[in-house]
Each structure stands twice: as C-alpha cells, then as structure tokens.
Amino acid sequence: MSSTDRKIDKLIDLLVKNATVVVPGPKIASEIGVTRFRVHNWIDDLRTQGVEIRGFPAEGYQLVTIPDILVPSLLRTELGDHPIGRNIVHFFRTDSTNAEALKLAANGAEHGTVVVAEEQTAGRGRLGRVWFSEKSSGIYTSIILRPALAPSAAPVLTLMAGLAAQKAVTTVTGLSVDIRWPNDLLVNGKKVCGILTEMSAEVDRLHAVVLGIGINVNHSLMPTELENIATSLRMEAHRGISRVQVLVTLLREIERHYQLLLKGGNKAVTGRWEAASSFAHGKRVRVVTAAGEALATTTGVEPSGALKIQYDDGRNESLVAGEVVEVK
Amino acid sequence: MSSTDRKIDKLIDLLVKNATVVVPGPKIASEIGVTRFRVHNWIDDLRTQGVEIRGFPAEGYQLVTIPDILVPSLLRTELGDHPIGRNIVHFFRTDSTNAEALKLAANGAEHGTVVVAEEQTAGRGRLGRVWFSEKSSGIYTSIILRPALAPSAAPVLTLMAGLAAQKAVTTVTGLSVDIRWPNDLLVNGKKVCGILTEMSAEVDRLHAVVLGIGINVNHSLMPTELENIATSLRMEAHRGISRVQVLVTLLREIERHYQLLLKGGNKAVTGRWEAASSFAHGKRVRVVTAAGEALATTTGVEPSGALKIQYDDGRNESLVAGEVVEVK
Numbered sequence: 001m002s003s004t005d006r007k008i009d010k011l012i013d014l015l016v017k018n019a020t021v022v023v024p025g026p027k028i029a030s031e032i033g034v035t036r037f038r039v040h041n042w043i044d045d046l047r048t049q050g051v052e053i054r055g056f057p058a059e060g061y062q063l064v065t066i067p068d069i070l071v072p073s074l075l076r077t078e079l080g081d082h083p084i085g086r087n088i089v090h091f092f093r094t095d096s097t098n099a100e101a102l103k104l105a106a107n108g109a110e111h112g113t114v115v116v117a118e119e120q121t122a123g124r125g126r127l128g129r130v131w132f133s134e135k136s137s138g139i140y141t142s143i144i145l146r147p148a149l150a151p152s153a154a155p156v157l158t159l160m161a162g163l164a165a166q167k168a169v170t171t172v173t174g175l176s177v178d179i180r181w182p183n184d185l186l187v188n189g190k191k192v193c194g195i196l197t198e199m200s201a202e203v204d205r206l207h208a209v210v211l212g213i214g215i216n217v218n219h220s221l222m223p224t225e226l227e228n229i230a231t232s233l234r235m236e237a238h239r240g241i242s243r244v245q246v247l248v249t250l251l252r253e254i255e256r257h258y259q260l261l262l263k264g265g266n267k268a269v270t271g272r273w274e275a276a277s278s279f280a281h282g283k284r285v286r287v288v289t290a291a292g293e294a295l296a297t298t299t300g301v302e303p304s305g306a307l308k309i310q311y312d313d314g315r316n317e318s319l320v321a322g323e324v325v326e327v328k
Numbered sequence: 329m330s331s332t333d334r335k336i337d338k339l340i341d342l343l344v345k346n347a348t349v350v351v352p353g354p355k356i357a358s359e360i361g362v363t364r365f366r367v368h369n370w371i372d373d374l375r376t377q378g379v380e381i382r383g384f385p386a387e388g389y390q391l392v393t394i395p396d397i398l399v400p401s402l403l404r405t406e407l408g409d410h411p412i413g414r415n416i417v418h419f420f421r422t423d424s425t426n427a428e429a430l431k432l433a434a435n436g437a438e439h440g441t442v443v444v445a446e447e448q449t450a451g452r453g454r455l456g457r458v459w460f461s462e463k464s465s466g467i468y469t470s471i472i473l474r475p476a477l478a479p480s481a482a483p484v485l486t487l488m489a490g491l492a493a494q495k496a497v498t499t500v501t502g503l504s505v506d507i508r509w510p511n512d513l514l515v516n517g518k519k520v521c522g523i524l525t526e527m528s529a530e531v532d533r534l535h536a537v538v539l540g541i542g543i544n545v546n547h548s549l550m551p552t553e554l555e556n557i558a559t560s561l562r563m564e565a566h567r568g569i570s571r572v573q574v575l576v577t578l579l580r581e582i583e584r585h586y587q588l589l590l591k592g593g594n595k596a597v598t599g600r601w602e603a604a605s606s607f608a609h610g611k612r613v614r615v616v617t618a619a620g621e622a623l624a625t626t627t628g629v630e631p632s633g634a635l636k637i638q639y640d641d642g643r644n645e646s647l648v649a650g651e652v653v654e655v656k
Contacts, residue, residue, distance in 0.1 A: 102528070106430065150649060151479045154531045182531070196530065200430070203482045203510070203525050204649030321478060321532030 007032050008042055009090055013073040015053065015063040024060040049092065049118075068218070068243045070116045070139070078248040083112035084143060084255040085248075091117040093135075096124050098198055098212035101142035105200060105208035111146035114251060123214060125194055137232070139215040139247050143254060146208055147262070151201040154209060155305030155320065156266045158183050158197040159273045161211045164253035165193050166276055169215070171253075172246050173237045179277040181298075181307045181324055185215075189326075190231035192216050213250065217243050266303040274301050279324065285309070289322035298324070335360050336370055337418055341401040343381065343391040352388040377420065377446075396546070396571045398444045398467070406576040411440035412471060412583040419445040421463075424452050426526055426540035429470035433528060433536035439474040442579060451542060452524055465560070467543040467575050471582060474536055475590070479529040482537060483633030483648065484594045486511050486525040487601045489539045492581035493521050494604055497543070499581075500574050501565045507605040509626075509635045509652055513543075517654075518559040520544050541578065545571050594631040602629050607652065613637070617650035626652070 010032050014023065029036045043053050043061060052064035066074075072088040079085040087110060094100055097115040099122075104113060119135035143161075147153065162183030169177050169185060169192065178186040185193035196212040216222075218240055219232035233241045261269050274280040283298045287309060296309040299316075306318035338360050342351065357364045371381050371389060380392035394402075400416040407413040415438060422428055425443040427450075432441060447463035471489075475481065490511030497505050497513060497520065506514040513521035524540040544550075546568055547560035561569045589597050602608040611626045615637060624637040627644075634646035 102434065106434070151482070151527075151529070152648075154479070154529075158531055198528070198530055198535075199479075200528050201479070201482075201526065203486055203527075207526075320480075 007034060008046070008092070009072055011039070011042055012046070012051070012066070012069075012071050015061065016066070016071070016073055019063045022056050022060045022062045028061065069118065070141075070243060070247055074244055075116075075248055075251075078244075079251060082252075082255045083110075084258070085112060085114050085251040086110075087113045089113065089115045091115070093117065093119045093121065095122040096120055096212075097140050097142035098124055098196060098210050101144050101210040101212070102198060102200065102208075105144050105210060109144055109208075111144065112255075113144040115142045115144075116140065116247065124196055124212065125214075137219045138217055139213070139243055139250070141214075141247060141250070142210050142212045143251070144208055144210055145258065147206060147258075149206055150204055151199060151206055152304065153206065153266075154197055154199055155182065156261065156269055156303075157209055157211070158195060159301070159305050160257045160261050160269045161195050161197065161213065161254065163269065163273055163276055164257040165195065165213055165215070165250060167257075168246060168250040168253045169193065169233065172249050173233050173241055175233065175236055179273065179279065180326070181277065181279045181301070181319075182305070187231060187233070187236045191229060192231055192233055192236070211254070215246060215250075217241050217246055266305070270301045270303055270305065279307075279326070283324075284327045285324040286327050287311075287319065287322060287324055289319070295327060296324075335362060336374070336420070337400055339367070339370055340374070340379070340394070340397075340399050343389065344394070344399070344401055347391045350384050350388045350390045356389065397446065398469075398571060398575055402572055403444075403576055403579075406572075407579060410580070410583045411438075412586070413440060413442050413579040414438075415441045417441065417443045419443070421445065421447045421449065423450040424448055424540075425468050425470040426452055426524060426538050429472050429538040429540070430526060430528065430536075433472050433538060437472055437536075439472065440583075441472040443470045443472075444468065444575065452540065465547045466545055467541070467571055467578070469542075469575060469578070470538050470540045471579070472536055472538055473586065475534060475586075477534055478532055479527060479534055480632065481534065481594075482525055482527055483510065484589065484597055484631075485537055485539070486523060487629070487633050488585045488589050488597045489523050489525065489541065489582065491597065491601055491604055492585040493523065493541055493543070493578060495585075496574060496578040496581045497521065497561065500577050501561050501569055503561065503564055507601070507607065508654070509605065509607045509629075509647075510633070515559060515561070515564045519557055520559055520561055520564070539582070543574060543578075545569050545574055594633070598629045598631055598633065607635075607654075611652075612655045613652040614655050615639075615647065615650060615652055617647070623655065624652075 025036050029039045051066050054062045054064050072090050075088055094117045097117050101115045117140045120140045162179050166177045166179055166185055175187050180186055183195040184191050193215045198210045200207045216232035218234045222230050279298055280301055285296055287294050287296050294311050296311045299308040299310055302318050306320050308318050310316050353364050357367045379394050382390045382392050400418050403416055422445045425445050429443045445468045448468045490507050494505045494507055494513055503515050508514055511523040512519050521543045526538045528535045544560035546562045550558050607626055608629055613624055615622050615624050622639050624639045627636040627638055630646050634648050636646050638644050
C-alpha cells in the first residue's frame with residue numbers, strides 16, 4: 001500500500017470537511033505532513049482525476065465539486081459503526097484489490113477491512129480470467145472477512161455475497177437483477193457484477209476470506225468482445241448511477257447478510273438464494289467443468305452452496321466447481 | 329527473504345566446493361559481490377554458528393568442518409532433479425517457515441519450493457499453538473505444493489505428509505513411529521513431529537498448499553512443560569541424528585507420496601495411512617473439538633481424510649477438525 005495514496009486521501013478529507021471555506025496551503029501541508037510544493041502537485045493531480053479545486057493566490061484552496069470518487073471519508077460517514085467498512089483502504093490505481101486484500105489479511109488486517117480502487121491494472125476474475133476494470137466506471141472492491149468457520153464454508157459465503165450485491169444493485173437502481181450460480185449478477189441476461197472469493201486457511205479453519213466484487217456501474221459502452229455478455233448499470237437504467245451510493249449500500253448489505261449467515265446458518269442463505277435466482281430450479285443449462293461440457297437442468301441448491309443438477313442422461317450431481325450457462 | 333541470507337549461503341557453497349584448498353579472500357568477495365571486509369565479518373558469524381573455517385593471513389580461508397547445517401547446496405546434491413527441493417530457501421533464523429512460504433507462494437514461487445530454517449522465533453503449530461523451535465536442534469521446514477485440486481483435498485494432503493514424514497524418520501533412525509490423526513508422529517507415545525498445513529485458494533481450486541513440518545531431531549532434553557508429551561529422535565535413538573539426512577529423506581518421501589496421491593487417488597493414501605497408524609481402527613480416544621470433549625472409538629479413515637469415530641453414546645461421526653488423544 002502506498003503511503004502517498006493515504007496522504008492524498010487525507011488531503012481530500014481535509015478539503016471535504018472544509019468545503020465551504022478557503023483552506024490555506026500551509027495549513028494543508030502541515031496537517032498532512034508534506035511540503036507546500038507537494039500539496040500543489042497533488043492538487044494538480046486531483047484536478048486531472050476530475051476533482052474541481054479552486055486555487056486563490058496567497059489564500060489557499062477550496063473544493064468546488066468532487067466527482068464520484070470512492071474516498072474513504074465519504075463512504076465512512078454513510079456506513080455507521082459496523083465492522084464492515086470501519087477500515088477502508090482506497091487506491092486510485094492498483095493491480096488487483098483481491099491481491100491487496102490478501103496481503104493486508106496476511107499482515108493481520110481486521111475483519112471487515114475493505115479495499116477499493118478506482119482502477120485495476122490486473123483485475124482478477126474466476127477461473128483465472130481477467131476482470132475488465134476501467135478507471136472510475138466500475139466498483140472494484142475486496143472485503144476481508146474472518147469468520148470462525150472451516151474452509152468448506154467458502155461456497156456459502158460466496159452465495160451470501162451474491163445475494164448482498166443483488167440487493168444493493170436493486171435498491172440503488174430499481175433494476176431487476178438475476179443471480180447466475182454461483183454469483184454472477186445479470187441484468188436483462190447480461191453480466192453486471194462478478195465475485196471472486198479467495199481465502200487463506202488451515203485444513204480445518206479459515207484465517208481470512210476475501211470477497212472480491214466487481215460491478216460495472218457507469219460504463220457507457222462495453223468493449224466489443226464483451227458487448228453480448230456484459231452490460232453496466234448505467235446502460236440498463238439509462239441514467240448515471242452514484243458509485244458511492246452503490247458501494248455504501250453493498251457494504252451495508254454484506255454486513256446484514258453475513259449476520260444472517262452467522263445467526264441463521266447456511267440454509268438461511270441458500271433458501272433466500274433459491275428464491276432470488278432463476279437458476280435455482282428448472283433452468284436448462286450447459287454445465288462447464290474441468291471434465292468437459294454437458295446439458296442439464298437445475299434442481300436446487302445444497303446447504304453447502306453446491307448447485308444440484310440433473311444431467312440429460314439422468315445422472316444427478318451437486319456442482320461445487322465450474323460454471324453454468326443458460327441454454328435457450 | 330533477506331538477500332544477506334542468500335549471500336551467506338553462497339559463501340558456504342563456495343567454501344564447500346573448494347574444501348580441499350585455501351580460497352583467497354578477494355576471490356570470495358568478488359564471486360559473492362560484497363567487500364572483503366564483509367566476507368571477514370560473515371566468516372566470523374559462521375564460526376559462531378559452529379562452522380569451522382581456518383584463516384590464513386594474506387592467503388585466504390579454508391573450510392575445516394561444517395556442523396549439521398541445512399545449507400541448500402548440501403541438500404540439493406542429494407536430491408536429484410525432482411520438483412520438490414529444486415528451489416530451497418534457507419534461513420539461519422526466521423519467524424515462521426510457513427509464514428515465509430506463504431509469502432513466497434503469493435509472489436509466485438514454484439511447486440516444490442522448500443523453506444528451511446535453523447531457528448524459528450515464532451514457530452506455528454496447529455490450533456493456533458506455538459511450535460518450540462530451538463536453534464539447530466530441529467528441522468523446521470515448509471514445502472510449497474501447487475496441486476490442481478480443490479480445497480477439499482487439503483486433509484488428504486496432510487495425511488500424505490504425515491505418511492512421508494513417518495517413512496523418512498523410520499528410514500534414518502530405525503525407530504518405530506506411530507501416526508496420531510491427523511498427522512502427529514509419535515515415538516514411544518511422545519510427539520517427535522508435527523505438521524501444519526496452510527493454503528491459499530479460491531472456492532473451487534487451490535492456489536498453493538504449504539506443508540509446515542517440524543521435527544525434534546537432536547534436542548538432548550525437552551523443556552519441562554513438554555517432557556511428558558514430546559521427545560526427540562536423539563533422545564529415543566540414543567545417538568545424534570544427521571538433520572541433513574532426515575531432511576533429504578523427508579523431501580524425497582514427500583515427492584514419492586505426492587506422486588502416489590496424484591496417480592492413485594485419495595484411497596491410495598488413506599489405505600496406507602490406515603495400515604501405518606495405530607489410531608485408525610479400534611483406538612479408544614478422547615475427542616477434542618470446538619464443541620467440547622467426548623470419548624469415542626476410532627473405526628477408520630474416509631477417503632476425504634476424515635477420521636471415522638463412534639462415540640460411547642453410539643453416535644457415528646467423521647471428524648474433519650479437532651484432535652484425538654489416546655485414552656489408556
């Protein structure tokens with residue numbers, strides 16, 4: 001984690017808190033602990049990121065408008081004092097929020113720590129795929145959980161995250177959102193959100209789970225190779241969507257659904273998941289696993305999080321790995 | 329990983345390879361890429377570690393004897409060209425070889441990478457316990473595996489490691505060694521080896537498994553608080569044991585048993601495990617889990633690696649977590 005990133009966050013915090021007045025340059029410099037010259041350079045940088053800051057010669061700086069940037073201070077004031085989001089680590093740019101979160105977790109970061117980036121240069125998806133992570137259009141976040149559970153709880157934690165993300169997107173946009181097992185969010189049949197769960201563990205206990213969540217929010221178009229399978233909230237809702245609002249709602253819903261899992265057990269999650277996804281029952285799917293591809297019909301979700309399917313040849317299976325694609 | 333450690337390894341390698349001659353100081357300095365003064369200091373350090381090095385004024389240095397130090401070059405010449413041990417990272421002192429191995433794995437270290445330390449300052453055991461890691465008396469090693477398997481394979485990998493360690497200890501010492509589920513090695517009822525398996529993974533695939541193995545080799549006595557439950561190979565065999573020989577044999581056996589698992593499947597491992605452990609069938613045990621303690625009798629091992637037990641109240645269970653203690 002770069003300490004420069006932390007200091008720029010502090011600079012934005014300072015300007016946000018003093019948004020109605022002109023803040024003298026020397027005051028900013030001394031509060032952050034850098035030179036006036038450095039403050040001047042950072043303010044120029046922020047302007048290129050879309051943050052409007054007015055400079056008054058010999059007086060100081062005043063914030064005019066800030067764009068939809070996921071600055072910790074803006075998020076935290078909305079979140080209240082719940083564990084999830086109490087500690088937020090923000091990057092303008094990083095390789096992968098999951099990689100950052102796993103490093104933080106290995107160094108002891110507490111339950112609920114959230115990593116968020118405006119841009120990922122090597123965003124990760126499931127099955128070793130790349131996640132398209134355009135600057136400031138999407139939400140790229142990773143949440144560290146430390147449940148007192150075994151590694152076998154990871155699949156239900158991932159379903160829990162999908163439910164929370166669905167609820168958050170629906171609440172903010174009003175869109176109707178489907179969940180494709182295990183945890184892709186679809187709007188009008190196209191993907192708007194993907195979740196990559198990673199963990200560090202012993203054989204019988206989790207050290208940390210990292211829920212990596214990518215949401216396409218304000219992309220006004222998709223790259224050609226993705227346009228048939230992916231979309232953004234803006235493209236579907238036909239209006240710009242506040243990333244801050246989506247992220248804050250997402251973190252609140254993760255908190256709520258995580259408590260639901262801890263108190264109600266796996267079935268509290270898988271029961272709700274079955275009600276929330278058109279893929280739970282009677283969906284015709286192509287099943288893609290390491291063993292190959294086959295056609296099947298879904299028949300429900302196990303309490304473990306596995307997807308129950310019946311292959312066209314009559315065999316039943318509970319799917320733990322792999323993916324399913326709707327067949328029309 | 330400290331680059332100084334790597335350079336000291338290089339210095340020892342150089343002295344080992346030229347053991348019959350006096351090596352000029354400037355030659356050593358230029359081959360390692362440090363000053364002559366630094367070479368002089370390191371040689372003094374090595375002498376305090378028990379490495380006997382003769383200095384000839386104006387001529388150079390000659391290795392007289394080296395103690396039982398786990399230097400990569402000594403290990404590697406014995407290992408042949410198998411994946412396990414092809415890359416060995418040696419520390420005179422580290423906090424925890426598992427912690428180092430997990431960091432190396434996160435940075436892409438290849439399958440078979442081995443971390444080994446003469447001393448651990450924060451050795452880890454199962455269930456959050458400390459592993460007593462006295463300098464140069466034990467073997468403290470962590471092996472990185474990258475199997476194309478799901479996280480649910482971790483328990484059988486850990487049984488595989490226990491079998492390999494049992495075979496290695498018996499081969500080198502001739503002692504009769506029992507395995508207590510999941511993977512403690514016992515000699516005459518006392519523990520000589522513990523294994524801590526850690527992993528980083530997605531929900532449906534392992535990124536890396538770290539097998540952390542601690543063996544009490546040349547301790548001539550145990551700390552008072554451990555003397556009733558732990559012992560060393562030297563204390564049981566009544567002679568000093570070569571740590572190099574134990575470690576080399578261990579790495580070869582891990583290679584062999586890992587191939588057995590990949591080719592023969594879980595049952596090839598659990599079948600052998602059942603034959604190798606007095607705990608597999610009909611052992612009276614106290615079962616200690618997060619839920620509490622209860623008395624039971626063991627009835628076998630599942631292909632998954634879980635221990636089958638029947639509680640005294642008649643209930644059957646397959647134990648994934650927790651531990652068992654023999655009841656006499």
